[in-house]
Amino acid sequence: MNQIPQFDPSQYEKKWREKWEEEQIYHIDNPVNAGKPKYYCLDMFPYPSGEGLHVGHWRGYVLSDVWSRYKLLQGFNVLHPMGWDNFGLPAENDAIHKGIHPKISTKKNIDNIRRQLKEIGCIYDWSKEISTTHPDYYKWTQFIFLKMFEMGLAYQKEQPVNWCNDCKVVLANEEVAGGKCERCGGTNIEKRFIKQWMLKITAYAERLLQDLDDLDWPEKVKEMQRNWIGKSIGAEVDFKIDGHENLGPVTVFTTRPDTLFGATFLVMAPEHKLVKQITEASRMSEVDAYIKETHKMSNIDRQTNKDKSGVFTGAYAINPVNGAKLPIWISNYVLMDYGSGAIMAVPAHDERDFQFAQKFGIPIIEVIHSDAAKRNADGTLSEAYVGDGDIINSDYLNGLNVEKAKETIVSRLEKDGVGKKTVNYKLRDWIFARQRYWGEPIPVVYCDKCGIVPVPEKDLPVELPDVESYKPSDDGSSPLAKMTDWVNTRCPKCGGPARRETDTMPQWAGSSWYFIRYPDRDYKEAFASPESLKKWLPVDMYVGGIEHAVLHLLYARFWTKVLYDAGLVPFKEPFQRLFNQGMVCRRAHRCHKCNRWVYDHELDLSIEPDKRVCPTCGSKLEISMEKMSKSKGNGINPDILVSQYGTDTLRLYELFTGDPAMDSEWNDDGIKACYNLLKRSWNFVHAAQPQPQSSPRAAKAVNKLIKDVESRMLAFKFNTAVSAFMEFINEASDAVNEFSQEDLEKFVIVMSPFAPHFAEEIWMTYFKKPDHVFHQPYPKCDEKLLEASEIEYTIHINGKLRMKVMAAPGCSEEALKQLLKGNPRFEELVGDKPVRKTIFVPNKLLNFIL
RNA sequence: GCGGACGUGGUGAAACUGGUAGACACGCCAGAUUUAGGUUCUGGUGCCGCAAGGUUUGAGAGUUCGAGUCUCUCCGUCCGCACCA
Numbered sequence: 001m002n003q004i005p006q007f008d009p010s011q012y013e014k015k016w017r018e019k020w021e022e023e024q025i026y027h028i029d030n031p032v033n034a035g036k037p038k039y040y041c042l043d044m045f046p047y048p049s050g051e052g053l054h055v056g057h058w059r060g061y062v063l064s065d066v067w068s069r070y071k072l073l074q075g076f077n078v079l080h081p082m083g084w085d086n087f088g089l090p091a092e093n094d095a096i097h098k099g100i101h102p103k104i105s106t107k108k109n110i111d112n113i114r115r116q117l118k119e120i121g122c123i124y125d126w127s128k129e130i131s132t133t134h135p136d137y138y139k140w141t142q143f144i145f146l147k148m149f150e151m152g153l154a155y156q157k158e159q160p161v162n163w164c165n166d167c168k169v170v171l172a173n174e175e176v177a178g179g180k181c182e183r184c185g186g187t188n189i190e191k192r193f194i195k196q197w198m199l200k201i202t203a204y205a206e207r208l209l210q211d212l213d214d215l216d217w218p219e220k221v222k223e224m225q226r227n228w229i230g231k232s233i234g235a236e237v238d239f240k241i242d243g244h245e246n247l248g249p250v251t252v253f254t255t256r257p258d259t260l261f262g263a264t265f266l267v268m269a270p271e272h273k274l275v276k277q278i279t280e281a282s283r284m285s286e287v288d289a290y291i292k293e294t295h296k297m298s299n300i301d302r303q304t305n306k307d308k309s310g311v312f313t314g315a316y317a318i319n320p321v322n323g324a325k326l327p328i329w330i331s332n333y334v335l336m337d338y339g340s341g342a343i344m345a346v347p348a349h350d351e352r353d354f355q356f357a358q359k360f361g362i363p364i365i366e367v368i369h370s371d372a373a374k375r376n377a378d379g380t381l382s383e384a385y386v387g388d389g390d391i392i393n394s395d396y397l398n399g400l401n402v403e404k405a406k407e408t409i410v411s412r413l414e415k416d417g418v419g420k421k422t423v424n425y426k427l428r429d430w431i432f433a434r435q436r437y438w439g440e441p442i443p444v445v446y447c448d449k450c451g452i453v454p455v456p457e458k459d460l461p462v463e464l465p466d467v468e469s470y471k472p473s474d475d476g477s478s479p480l481a482k483m484t485d486w487v488n489t490r491c492p493k494c495g496g497p498a499r500r501e502t503d504t505m506p507q508w509a510g511s512s513w514y515f516i517r518y519p520d521r522d523y524k525e526a527f528a529s530p531e532s533l534k535k536w537l538p539v540d541m542y543v544g545g546i547e548h549a550v551l552h553l554l555y556a557r558f559w560t561k562v563l564y565d566a567g568l569v570p571f572k573e574p575f576q577r578l579f580n581q582g583m584v585c586r587r588a589h590r591c592h593k594c595n596r597w598v599y600d601h602e603l604d605l606s607i608e609p610d611k612r613v614c615p616t617c618g619s620k621l622e623i624s625m626e627k628m629s630k631s632k633g634n635g636i637n638p639d640i641l642v643s644q645y646g647t648d649t650l651r652l653y654e655l656f657t658g659d660p661a662m663d664s665e666w667n668d669d670g671i672k673a674c675y676n677l678l679k680r681s682w683n684f685v686h687a688a689q690p691q692p693q694s695s696p697r698a699a700k701a702v703n704k705l706i707k708d709v710e711s712r713m714l715a716f717k718f719n720t721a722v723s724a725f726m727e728f729i730n731e732a733s734d735a736v737n738e739f740s741q742e743d744l745e746k747f748v749i750v751m752s753p754f755a756p757h758f759a760e761e762i763w764m765t766y767f768k769k770p771d772h773v774f775h776q777p778y779p780k781c782d783e784k785l786l787e788a789s790e791i792e793y794t795i796h797i798n799g800k801l802r803m804k805v806m807a808a809p810g811c812s813e814e815a816l817k818q819l820l821k822g823n824p825r826f827e828e829l830v831g832d833k834p835v836r837k838t839i840f841v842p843n844k845l846l847n848f849i850l
Numbered sequence: 851g852c853g854g855a856c857g858u859g860g861u862g863a864a865a866c867u868g869g870u871a872g873a874c875a876c877g878c879c880a881g882a883u884u885u886a887g888g889u890u891c892u893g894g895u896g897c898c899g900c901a902a903g904g905u906u907u908g909a910g911a912g913u914u915c916g917a918g919u920c921u922c923u924c925c926g927u928c929c930g931c932a933c934c935a
Contacts, residue, residue: 006887220854220930227853227931234935254935267935308933333933343935351851352933426934549930583929625928644888656875657862662855663928670862670876675888677875711866720864723874730874794870799916801870839915844869847915 007682009646012765013757017121025772026123028079028519032775039076040536041068042515042575044544044552045083047507048109049090053116054635055654055666056584056628062654063581063718064543065122069753070713072123073778079536080123081518083130084110088507092438095470102438102470106133116639121647121756123774128518132440132510137517139461140527141509142443144559145432146454147566149444153200154432156452161431163192163476191295194476197433197442197503201558205229205425207572208557217578218661221549228550230426235410237344237419239266239317242325244278250317250328253339253424257413258405259346261394262367264357266317266328267310267343269336270294278328280314287311287330294332308333308356320418321409322395331356339424347384354384367394368402430555432506437470437479439504447491447498456492462500478502511552512559515539515574526568533569542575545583553578579716582663588626588634593619599633628666636666648755649675655718655754674722678758680729681751685762687736688744695738699785701731702743707781709750725751746779795820796847802829813840820846 024030028038043064046057068080084106091102098105110131117124130137148154201208209229212222234255241250252266268275270291279287290311310331317326326344333352334343347357347364357364364381366373370389376382391397396412397405413419433442443455443462455462465486467479480502481487491498513527520532528537538560553575560574589598591614602615612621626632641650652674658664694702708724728747732739745767752759752773763773790806793816803825807816817838820826830848839847 008887223854224930230931230934232934252935256935331933333935335934338934345935350935352935355933424934426931546929659863664862667862667876672888673862673875679888715866719862720874723864726874792870796869796916799914804870837915839869841869845916847869849915 004683004686007679009648009678009757012761013121013647016757016760017118021118021126024127025774026078026080027125027127028077029127033077036075036077038079038536039068039071039541040079040515040519040539041071041541042518042539042543043080043082044542044548045085045511045514046113047085047088047090048106048113050094050105050109051630051635052109052112053638054584054628054630055638055641055650056635058120058638058650059584059654059660060543060545060581061117061120061122062651063579063660063716064541065120066651066655066713066718066753067541067543067716068123069756069774070778072774073749073753073776075777078123079125079128079519081128081130082117082122082124082126083128083514083518084132085507085511085514086110086131086133087439087505087510089436089438092436092470095438099470101466103133119639119642119647120651128521130514130517130521132514135461135463137521138440138510140517141440141505141513142455142460142462143457143527144513144563145440145505145509146443146457146460147568148199148562149454151562151566153203153562155198155200156195157198157429158193158195161192161194161196163194192476196431197501199430199432199558201430201554202425202427204558204561205231205427206423207561208427208554211557211561211573215573215578216576218580221546221553221578221580224549225554228427228554232424234422234424235406235413235419236340236422237320237413239320239326239344241274241278241328242316242318244315247274247277249418250274250342251340252342252344253422254344256346256349256406257409257419258391258397258400258402259349259367260319260321260344260409261397262346262348262365263319263324263326263344264347264363264365265326265345267331267334267345267353267356268313268328269334269341270330270332271336272330272341275313275330278313278315283312283314287313290330308352308359310356310360312360320413320416327362329356329360337428338426348381349384349386351384351386354381365393367392367397430558432509433503434506435472435476435478435502436504437464437467437472439506440464440509441480442501442503442505444501445489445491445498446501447494447496449496450491450493450498453491453493453498459492464504478504480504508552508555512555513563515542515556516563516569528569537569538571538573539575540577542578544578544580546580547583549580579661581660582658583627584664584666585625586628586634586636586666587623588632589621589623591617591619591621593617597632597634602633625665636668641668641671645671645675646678646757648678648758652677652722652754656722658719660716660718673726677722677726677729678755680733681725681747681758682762684729684732684736685744685748685766688739689737690741690744691738692740694740694743695735696785698732698735698738698740698743699782701728701735702739702746703781703783703785704728706746706750706779707783707786710778710781713753722754725754745776749773749776749779752776791843793843794845795826796845797829798849799847809843811843813838813846816840816846 020026025032041064043061068078071078086106091106094100094105095102132138145154209226209231212225215222232255234253235257236251236253237257237260238249238251241247275287308331310329313328313330315328317328319326334341345353345356347353347362348366349368366381368385368389369392370385370387372387373385374382388402391400391405397408400408410421441462441464443460445453445455447453465483467483470479472479473481487500487502489498489500490496516528516537519536520529523529556574560569561572563569564572589603589612591598594614594616598614598621603612613619614621626634628635638650649671653671656670656674705724705728709721712718712721712724748759748762759773763769788809791809792804793807794801795803795805805819807819833850835848835850837849
């Protein structure tokens with residue numbers, strides 16, 4: 001008997017990774033891949049933080065790699081690229097605190113993460129690696145910005161912005177989480193007025209909404225984007241202001257024009273332009289005070305304060321349909337940046353207006369009658385009625401239902417020239433400037449004579465100069481503003497003196513189009529070569545975390561549509577299919593007194609969880625489940641597990657722990673199972689004495705494996721695919737010498753996407769094959785071999801499972817009854833009792849109702 | 851408040867269109883072999899019961915011959931949005 005070599009992944013894993021890299025077998029331009037159809041599988045590229053990767057990051061990368069390798073076996077030329085999204089605040093904050101140039105710190109971080117990524121054994125084509133901070137890359141980010149400027153989609157606007165006093169930076173609405181700065185976490189946001197570069201994403205709201213329907217994305221993500229875009233259909237109605245006809249009318253937006261006759265007051269946002277002009281002198285001080293009060297309030301106060309407040313301006317608006325005089329109030333429940341900043345209030349049929357009217361004693365007029373409305377004993381409404389019903393008190397609308405009334409009144413308003421049908425979106429334009437150093441310079445100059453002048457394409461990129469201090473100045477301007485040599489330049493148009501824009505782009509810029517650059521990253525003539533656009537794009541499969549459901553994925557779609565409109569790309573959507581892996585969580589310890597996360601290494605984990613205390617202050621720790629991250633001290637470093645068990649084991653285990661789409665709680669108790677799977681597979685293949693032909697049992701096991709693994713991969717259920725390998729090896733271990741060489745080879749090929757080093761070692765070293773296992777075709781399942789001669793039928797009595805019998809597949813109800821006749825167990829159960837009814841499910845069960 | 855997801859053994863979890871709940875593992879228990887190369891093998895393992903049997907998918911109801919799966923009510927956890935007119 002042959003001596004079976006010891007299973008020891010450290011003997012071969014590194015060797016194969018080096019070999020693959022040396023041969024560049026995953027490079028899309030490698031001649032071995034010529035002529036194959038393309039498949040583009042994209043991972044969301046990481047922000048290279050100093051923390052390195054933890055096992056949660058691994059999960060997504062393993063997932064997409066198994067998928068990519070499966071596509072490889074299917075005969076595709078697979079592009080699976082990797083790069084770095086390395087502009088952004090964390091590196092800059094590091095620079096401010098430690099004085100290290102972000103270029104240097106991010107390079108260090110990238111080197112470490114690249115090393116970690118290589119250990120996963122992914123088929124990344126490293127010859128396509130890109131970095132958003134490389135001038136050859138951001139040259140084209142700047143180019144796209146200028147395209148948008150040319151198309152009128154990039155513009156400047158003075159407007160209230162979210163100012164974070166700590167970061168000294170203006171934040172996009174999208175970066176304000178719960179009224180707090182998403183970057184630094186704690187600081188409250190205040191409003192400031194700054195001239196900002198904006199991108200007109202709202203011009204694409206409708207297309208961003210409509211085109212979602214055709215994408216093969218998780219419904220959840222599509223729904224989140226729909227909510228974010230927030231389309232609502234309604235009408236704009238113009239109200240004249242009594243005694244202020246010179247100011248023109250105030251326009252309100254409403255989704256309920258059918259209730260116009262029920263309006264009893266108007267409310268304007270405190271920031272509304274007309275407020276100061278219409279307020280009566282005697283009320284000016286009160287109104288002023290209220291406006292000041294609102295400005296002081298942070299967003300979070302404004303949101304959580306459910307108690308309605310407001311002030312009467314003393315002015316009245318005229319209802320265009322019936323001439324009624326409606327008092328105009330201001331209140332902070334009306335937002336300036338949605339609709340027109342003013343509403344008509346119909347307390348009978350809107351909850352918020354109802355609360356407001358009740359508090360300030362404003363009349364409530366019902367215009368929709370329904371028995372479903374909730375009423376007080378005296379017949380008045382006890383809460384706003386928002387449902388359908390018959391229109392009343394509304395002149396020519398009376399008797400119509402809500403929908404009909406909407407149509408009727410809108411056409412009447414349009415005819416009379418006092419209103420029109422309108423669509424509104426919650427989506428707001430994107431603030432596209434940061435007063436920061438570590439970002440792409442916005443490529444425009446200001447000339448006293450010519451105004452805003454874009455930097456000509458031939459002068460791109462506008463390179464980021466080195467600065468002495470990374471700290472923004474207290475007025476909030478970028479550190480670049482202090483670099484006078486850089487700032488002062490010549491106007492490209494007239495040649496006169498001019499100043500450069502010192503704001504930089506937000507971190508989202510580079511990631512909004514990186515997938516376009518990958519296939520031909522060295523192309524000099526344009527942001528992408530026409531051949532690569534045609535051949536490689538759009539992306540076929542995009543894999544990444546759910547946290548990017550709205551921002552990044554919406555921005556990337558927006559940029560793609562802009563490029564399409566500019567005639568620069570031939571596709572309208574960047575990512576045909578999207579898969580979001582669930583978050584990997586782990587319990588984390590928090591000390592409320594010290595207000596910090598306590599790291600695992602500070603604790604004695606053998607102590608009962610509820611007895612653990614803070615090492616600094618001794619108070620009891622709160623334990624909660626948190627997304628794995630080093631800052632919470634609950635990360636698990638994959639490097640340690642890899643050195644202990646090998647890459648393939650960790651790859652398998654990352655998949656085995658649960659449904660990849662679901663969140664999971666990390667625990668490495670079961671990692672041995674995956675190590676054992678590989679070890680048993682190793683021993684099985686080495687011990688097997690190949691036969692000229694597989695036994696029926698062995699052939700069935702192999703074919704079942706081929707089918708199960710493939711169908712589970714297609715459903716993205718990698719966890720049960722790993723189970724299928726375990727089932728196979730359980731079966732195969734009992735039939736070691738019943739397999740043909742061909743079937744053993746099929747097993748190794750099917751295994752190769754999951755455990756590539758293992759498969760390659762067996763394939764090349766043990767089987768002594770001349771070509772890599774990844775160049776083999778995915779084996780076909782022979783369905784005939786899976787057919788069983790007998791299957792189990794369950795016999796139910798009154799719906800309860802009572803016994804089981806074996807019979808041929810496709811057995812008829814009658815045949816099965818014949819088979820049961822005379823069976824002692826069956827006689828005991830049924831006997832002479834009359835059978836009222838039977839239910840037969842082919843190949844499954846027979847149910848007797850007695 | 852609105853929208854979405856989820857709730858199954860000691861643990862991680864399976865279960866396709868309603869049809870044997872707990873696959874596959876971890877852990878644990880018993881035994882065998884071996885005895886230091888992350889041993890291997892056999893059997894057991896939801897709960898109650900010696901057993902026959904009963905019972906079991908957050909709680910309760912309903913539809914059905916049959917419900918983890920469908921419907922309703924409630925409880926709980928997580929995520930997203932949040933005065934959007």
